[in-house]
Amino acid sequence: MINETHFVTDLETFDNRSTAAIASIGIACVKHGEIVGRFYTRVYVNSHTALGGTLNADTVKWWMRQDAEARREVDGSQESLDIGVALAAVRQFIEAHAPERDDRRVWGNGSSFDNVILRNAYDAAQLPPPWDFWNDRDLRTICALYPTAKADIKFQGVKHNALDDANHEARILCAALRVNAGVPA
Secondary structure, rough: OOOOOOEEEEEEOOOOOOOOOEEEEEEEEEEEEEEEEEEEEEOOOHHHOOOOOOHHHHHHHHHHHHOOOHHHHEEEEEEEEEHHHHHHHHHHHHHHHHHHOOHHEEOOOOOOOHHHHHHHHHOOOOOOHHHHHHHHHHHHHHHHHHHHHHHHHOOOOOOHHHHHHHHHHHHHHHHHHHHHHHHOO
């Protein structure tokens, strides 16, 4: 697994259901156990809700209690892309780092959140997702298998910033891949 190409995704959304409207997308690309690329975009939320992306009042209230720097990334005050343009940019990033579709392992922090929401966004935009469903991966599961991998990884950046969260999760994945491969940290 350590020699495969992995994409660690993190989404900031306005709902916790699989149909959630996406506010931002962060991705870290991992090859040979190292982060080799990063992607980030804010999404114009109205472009996603127009396609059926959902909002939830409790999630919006939750955002109101978050750090100002994290809120600024999702409040619509910063330049954002239409959901279709954002998804096309995600596709370009993934294809640039893994030209062969079979080589794309896409990780989310939970089996029913990031990857599912992102795939649903592709469906809503009538765009094919750039990875196959059998290459969906779950960071929580690998952390349960290798709990020591997560123990020493300190968070860097702003929590609930999609790119900072994706970087943190990618660092955890790298550590877990090294444990799995028997490679010293």
